[in-house]
Amino acid sequence: MFGRRLKELRENRGLSLSELAMKSGVAKSYLSNMERDKMTNPSLEVLTKIAAVLDITPQILISQDRDVEKDKAQAALERLAQAEGIHQDQLKEYKELIEFIKWRSSKKE
Incomplete structure (x- = not known):
């Protein structure tokens, strides 16, 4: 496995x-x-x-935990970010921002 x-x-x-x-x-x-x-x-x-x-x-x-679809989406996002000139350290900041937005949205519901 x-x-x-x-x-x-x-x-x-x-x-x-x-x-x-x-x-x-x-x-x-x-x-x-x-x-x-x-x-x-x-x-x-x-x-x-x-x-x-x-x-x-x-x-x-x-x-x-085999969430392969999530892994594929993550890899696609990373490739897109690289193509746009976003570096790995910046990508981590974006991920944190996305997590915050998701958390905030869940609190509003």
């Missing part, structure tokens, strides 16, 4: 296996084995490297 989630998250962010390997410093063969559930117990160091490239926490990476 972890392998499938890793693959979906990687693909949602538009990364090939080679790109993830290069950016994370984790061997492509190791990543491939993880995605095929042949390597089921990666170290925290490896999870942290992969999660950093995917811009998530290691906890999200190993989470059983």
Whole structure:
């Protein structure tokens, strides 16, 4: 199950296996084995490297919560922001603003 989630998250962010390997410093063969559930117990160091490239926490990476549609929407938003010249730190500010707006709207109802 972890392998499938890793693959979906990687693909949602538009990364090939080679790109993830290069950016994370984790061997492509190791990543491939993880995605095929042949390597089921990666170290925290490896999870942290992969999660950093995917811009998530290691906890999200190993989470059983499989909201893939939300992940796809997140990846699409990140690609749009990059195309518009918005940097990752700015994107986090926008996310916080959106969460605040959602929270405020829920209080009004």
